[in-house]
Amino acid sequence: MVNSKEFSKRLQKVFDYYELNASSFAEKVGVGRASISHILSGRNKPSLDFVMKIINEFPEVELYWLLNGKGNFPKSEVIPSSPISTKSFPPQEKASIENPNTKNxxxxxxxxxxxxxxxxxxxxxxxxxxxxxxxxxxxxxxxxNE
Known part of the structure; x- marks a missing residue:
């Protein structure tokens, strides 16, 4: 379940990052200013539609971070993880490529x-x-399909 108070703090970070106030943010996302006000005050919880509009309008906002506070914001600060080790996969046989000029x-x-x-x-x-x-x-x- 989303913690409304913490969600409001993360939403405020989005405002600050994009240098928007609540009114201009509401206009950009396509929701009413009252909706933003109610979410920020804790009166209402954010709807799925509201969250998806934010994610679609602001690509740097990570869904998991917005909902749970885990992850990074903005996305560009994501630290790449280490590559997957191929030692855990069995070796595969290599296929040879035949010359197309050979007979059928x-x-x-x-x-x-x-x-x-x-x-x-x-x-x-x-x-x-x-x-x-x-x-x-x-x-x-x-x-x-079998």
């Missing part, structure tokens, strides 16, 4: 064994779902 010949390739044997038992693992998270807070979910 079909070659067969052996499929890569994707099962991982741990201990005395082996389990066949399959992908159930892939979820992609975007930096604007949205996501896509993909389920493989």
């Amino acid at each position: 010949s079909l070659s067969t390739t052996n499929p890569i064994n994707t099962t991982h044997k741990s201990g005395a038992t082996a389990q066949q693992k399959t992908i159930e779902r892939v979820i992609i998270f975007y930096n604007d807070g949205s996501f896509d979910s993909f389920t493989p």
Whole structure:
């Protein structure tokens, strides 16, 4: 749940960063001035529509930071994380590229064994779902067709 008092402080930081007052901020976001006043005073909590208008209008505002205070503002100050280690991934076979000038010949390739044997038992693992998270807070979910 969003803490209205803390949300108001973060909203004030957005005002200061963009050098806006509550009235000009309301106009830029497309909400009534009274809405801003009520949120700043703690009378009303911010709606999802209000939060999304802020995120869409001000790209430097990070959704998670605005709602929970965790993260960075502005986004440009985000410190890049360390790269993912490739040691945790099994080595893959490299495919050779055939010369297109050769005669039409079909070659067969052996499929890569994707099962991982741990201990005395082996389990066949399959992908159930892939979820992609975007930096604007949205996501896509993909389920493989069998």
